[in-house]
Amino acid sequence: DTEVTQTPKHLVMGMTNKKSLKCEQHMGHRAMYWYKQKAKKPPELMFVYSYEKLSINESVPSRFSPECPNSSLLNLHLHALQPEDSALYLCASSQQTRYYEQYFGPGTRLTVT
Amino acid sequence: AQKVTQAQTEISVVEKEDVTLDCVYETRDTTYYLFWYKQPPSGELVFLIRRNSFDEQNEISGRYSWNFQKSTSSFNFTITASQVVDSAVYFCALSRGSQGNLIFGKGTKLSVKP
Numbered sequence: 001d002t003e004v005t006q007t008p009k010h011l012v013m014g015m016t017n018k019k020s021l022k023c024e025q026h027m028g029h030r031a032m033y034w035y036k037q038k039a040k041k042p043p044e045l046m047f048v049y050s051y052e053k054l055s056i057n058e059s060v061p062s063r064f065s066p067e068c069p070n071s072s073l074l075n076l077h078l079h080a081l082q083p084e085d086s087a088l089y090l091c092a093s094s095q096q097t098r099y100y101e102q103y104f105g106p107g108t109r110l111t112v113t
Numbered sequence: 114a115q116k117v118t119q120a121q122t123e124i125s126v127v128e129k130e131d132v133t134l135d136c137v138y139e140t141r142d143t144t145y146y147l148f149w150y151k152q153p154p155s156g157e158l159v160f161l162i163r164r165n166s167f168d169e170q171n172e173i174s175g176r177y178s179w180n181f182q183k184s185t186s187s188f189n190f191t192i193t194a195s196q197v198v199d200s201a202v203y204f205c206a207l208s209r210g211s212q213g214n215l216i217f218g219k220g221t222k223l224s225v226k227p
Contacts, residue, residue, distance in 0.1 A: 042204055042217035045214055056214065090158065098208075101163045102160070102215065105157065
């Protein structure tokens with residue numbers, strides 16, 4: 001089973017709201033990722049967790065706050081977002097970080113109003 | 114510098130035609146991996162293939178085939194007898210360093226018309 005699940009599928013939030021995106025995998029993978037994808041662009045890496053520790057933060061603004069409560073779960077906490085943060089947010093996992101294929105979830109389509 | 118170039122922005126074919134999607138990469142690493150992903154309109158990226166830098170054998174999976182040539186730094190993807198369900202954006206990607214970051218090309222949008 002190569003399934004990564006993400007909730008919610010769609011999210012509309014105001015600029016003052018706080019919300020969270022959730023991602024779950026049960027493949028025993030030890031690396032998990034958050035990507036942001038704008039329309040007609042490739043995914044852009046935001047964060048990498050390896051063995052539940054944050055290993056990469058690609059200079060993401062602090063209004064995005066990742067959390068990895070355990071090896072199967074990854075959250076992305078959102079606060080005081082801007083309209084330009086509207087995008088598809090993709091979660092992915094891989095066996096480990098180095099050279100393994102990443103399996104992606106269906107994404108959360110976020111609209112900031 | 115590491116980079117992936119997919120020069121074809123959009124390709125349109127008629128069903129049953131063969132189509133090749135080009136991917137050219139740049140890297141100074143001797144060990145690296147290349148990937149292809151498919152992103153249908155639903156949005157989810159679907160993993161298609163992983164190839165390491167030491168294995169230049171071509172690979173075939175059903176109607177899909179991949180041609181890896183280190184001499185030209187290319188990893189091209191061919192769909193034989195295309196079908197409407199093949200319509201999607203296809204991304205070529207290169208693994209980056211020990212952290213496993215993927216460097217994506219800009220993608221090629223394939224439209225297969227009945």
